Amino acid sequence: MNPLRLVVQPQHCIGCRACELACAFTHGAEGQPGASRCRTLTVGKDEYVPVLCLQCDHAACVQSCPTGAISQDPVTKIVHVDQEVCVRCMACTVACPFGNMHFDPNGQFVHKCDLCAGHGDYPRCAMFCPTRCLSVERMEPVS
Amino acid sequence: MEQTGPSTFYMTINGRRVQASAGEYVLDVTRRNGIHVPTLCHHPAVEPFGSCRLCMVEVTKEAWKGWKGLMTACLYPAADGLVIETDSESVHRVRRNVLDLLLARCPDSGVIQKLAAEYGVTRTTFTPRENPDLCILCGLCTRVCETAATAAITTAMRGHERVVGTPWGGPPPDCIGCLACAHVCPTGHITFEEHGLTRSIWGREFELERCADCGKPLPITRDQAAFLCRRQEMDPSYFSRCADCQRKMVAERMGRMARWQTLGLAQEPAERGKEVAR
């Protein structure tokens, strides 16, 4: 299957934050909601932008990690943090030019959007988005 | 060179047939299969070391004619036909003694107390150390410092005098204050403090990098940023803003783009202007 891509169209965002809730509940543990990997920002009057990881190729987070804990899956193109390997030096949280590396101060771990890999493998934020703001499309096959 | 064996094969762990592949260690295989083997000195970010001896398992093979040996799972290469017991009597004897010894060394460590209790040791049967601390000398801190940072700390001395420390016991000149050592320490022996723009660890104070926009402290030190630029070959601008400000910038820009898009324009006028000028 071709890799998924999240498409964000802020013009449709109504600031309902359903995406944040969906994300937090999906990635929580033992029924507790976790911090959302998706953040909706208010940029003007009634103007909202959900900011999520773009799963960049040659990502800054990957490059900045001194232990090689962050990598991009060659097939799914998802940039993933291996929590076992991570030493929490926080370099990636600063390095991401889009501010999409989050740190959970309670659980003491770095997290980011993984397109719900392992959680139904389909982005929940998009599933719960009441408008067309967040949608999913399949990329062209990797050559 | 001829191929010495197939790249995937089967071995038996606690009577269960499990698949493994060349290049894996026994511990990788047990972990993948949810078989619990305790460890204290293991961390996937660094090379296996084999110092705590807790992950010892009993290994044999049909060809060994009944001979069994205790091996550290973290270092023993997975191989075709291995028969492994992770909880045999001799395995327990080693683990119980190791934990008893560690409890004599670090009687106040909650982590060790808990693990030791699992092997029936609630109080050490040995002579407890005078003035104990929480360091079990697993060497994770020094190893992670070497792989992820600057090898600023080291094990010094040898034998029973061995300690983890800094050159001449003073503030380590090469330290970048990244806290990786503190985060990997299994017993919480390595401590640090953060006040405002200052972080202190190993008796050294570090100034935190500040966000170029909002001025708030970033979770990395100036030395760390400089180190990352050098070692990871990145431009300093990558380490100049906080995640909040980065997100704000992205959101504002995307918001603007959305605004133009609603107006039926494909690109921001300013950007288009630039392109034309070029």
Add this chain to the structure above:
Amino acid sequence: MDTVRYETVDAFRDHAAALRGSDLARRRRVLVCCGTGCLAGGARGVAEAFAEHLPDNKQTELGLVVKRTGCHGFCEKGPLVVLMPRGTFYRGVKPKHVPEIVERSVVGDEVIEELLYVDPGTGKPVAGYGDIEFYAKQTRVAMRNIGLIDPANIDDYMLRGGYDALARALSTMSPEQVLQTIEAAKLRGRGGGGFDAGRKWRSCKRAGGDVRYVIANGDEGDPGAFMDRSIMEGDPHAVLEGLIIGGYALESSQGYIYVRQEYPLAVEHLQRAIEDARGRGLLGENILGSGYSFEIEISRGGGAFVCGESSALMRSVEGKVGEPRAKYIHATDKGLWDRPTVLNNVETWATVPCIVEKGPEWFTGLGTERSKGTKAFSLVGKVKNTGLVEVEMGTTLRQIIFGPGGGMLDTGERGKFKAVQTGGPSGGCVPESLLDLPVDFDTLTEVGSMMGSGGMIVMDHSTCMVDVARYFLSFLVDESCGKCVPCREGLFQMYQIVSRICEGKGTPADLDKIDDLSQAIILGSLCALGKSGPNPVLSTLQYFRHEYEAHINEKRCPAGVCKALITYSVVNDRCDGCGACLSACAVGAIMGTPKKGDTFKIDALACDRCGACVAVCKRGAIAVA
């Protein structure tokens, strides 16, 4: 003779033949032992006196040469001077004796009786080298040249057949044939475990890759062992030749000799030998025109016993802390700088040229079924003749100790044989009942000890076996690298337990604790240091359990060694009031005035039981209870 570089094997052979047929080979030799032992006894002065009384022109005139040699092994009696070919053997020579020796024995033909070795058995002086029991009962292979040649002179080595084996290997054998020869000889490593050298070489060769290393382990750390020191100091070319032949068999181009920091003279002699061999074309580029090139570098140790362990040694050569690594992947696959590496001990390498020269059948003709050849031992402790002996494998402990060793040092009840410690801190103590054990790698392991590198420490009844166990534990606690828990913490706790027993605070439960902990240390330690660390305790516990029990149950040290369990007192009718003990006592615990007839007293509270008074008392008037 002028320095020559042999461009071909034939050139080497011609020169060697010329050398052996020359006047130099026929000259009489005055050998002055300049081994560490004799140097400590003042051999340098003796050698200088000979140089003064026999200048070069006089040596030529008299048709003789004066040589400073390596250790003769009979260190107890040094400084030693041997006159060859007659074999007159003078011991305890001082510079003042030299003029007399020159006049009567060198220029003249007399034997100076006062300087001869007196046989302790017959009480008669022995004139000849070969007649002395210490030497007569030895078979020297690895130590074949030591004491007979000047280690700083390559010609001396060549006069005794040196480098013939290398020339033979390079000109008539393929690397594979050399390897097969070593395999056929069933040579086992002389450094400790006795691993089959041929098998080791074979697996290294099989490991593939272009770069391989060979290493000579000269980190002789076992306390009480100094054979390797003597070989490196006294016959450095033998080590080089073995290493070059090994390098050729393994198609390696780089060898290392790792020498203990404590052996500066060995470094000096090896360095000199390397330079000389290189100058002759026996080392370096295109050796003897064969196309084979090989370099040797000396790596000095930093003073750490654990570096005798192969993986720790390799880290040390790399310039790192000497911490062992797990050996699930062998050094023959991934050793020095992760390249296939063969590491053998100095004695093993020194044996290699003999095997190549004389053939594997000759070697397998010596020794026992599973341990071939000979083994060098350093025989020390409470024996009459301490020093180096090399005997055939399978010689019994009794034959060694009461043969070359000359029997026990002291007379009386306390001077009787109690045990012999072999294998250093990894070995154990063998009791009297096992004295007729034929010594080889396997028999010693079977009785709970080890061959080790060949240290043999003889103990009499004045030695406390619990104290010996404690001694080895304190050594290991100090020398453990501290990497793994069982060794670092376990041996330390074991030391605490045994110390408690020595102090009379032990309980019967301690012995069970020792047993359980020992098993965990043996099973759980990372390297051989830890795995064999409990051996000295276990073997003394096995054979001398009653001594442990005496300490625990009766609070008594049968040998009178453990300080907490003994008291000193003055035996009045033996004391003559000389007062030697008064000045010997550093804590002022002895009361009395030094005059004839006064009686001395020891204040038991002030006494720190150091034993200084016992050591100085010439009349044995201080009793230990």
Add this chain to the structure above:
Amino acid sequence: MTQSTQTQSMTTEVDTRPAEEILGQYPADARYLISVMQDIQLRYRYLPREALERVAERLGVPLAKVYGVATFYKAFSLTPKGEKELRVCTGTACHIRGAPLILSELTKRLGIKPGETTPDMLFSIEAVNCVGACALAPVVVVNDVAHGNVSVTGVRRLIKAPRKSGGAGGGTNKTTKKQDN
């Protein structure tokens, strides 16, 4: 029995030129670390921090690693050693022939423990592993000269002569030398 990890208390400037000279004799490769340090130890009788900083820089080894090596191996000392280094062999042969007695005699007479140096910088005592001169047990090595069959009284002789002239200061080196034969 261990080396002191305390920071150098002396504040005198250390001349690093000899260290630079030693470094100049070796290729700038991490594998020569131990060799370089041995030469420095020989020259300075200890490893001055300033010298080790040069070593770390030149050989490209982190300073902490250099420090680790310096404290791991017995040959190295981070504190200056006395003019006369008395190394008491504690090998097995020496042990059973009375080395503990020799050692305790020395520590009592000099008032320092093994590993320490007298305040006047004249003597250091080290309890060392077998020096390989077992046939002469017990052995004390004084600045690389082995003294065999040492007795309690003999040991006193080893520490006597320089003591007497110790008060006179620097000019007494010659009298101390004689003692070594």
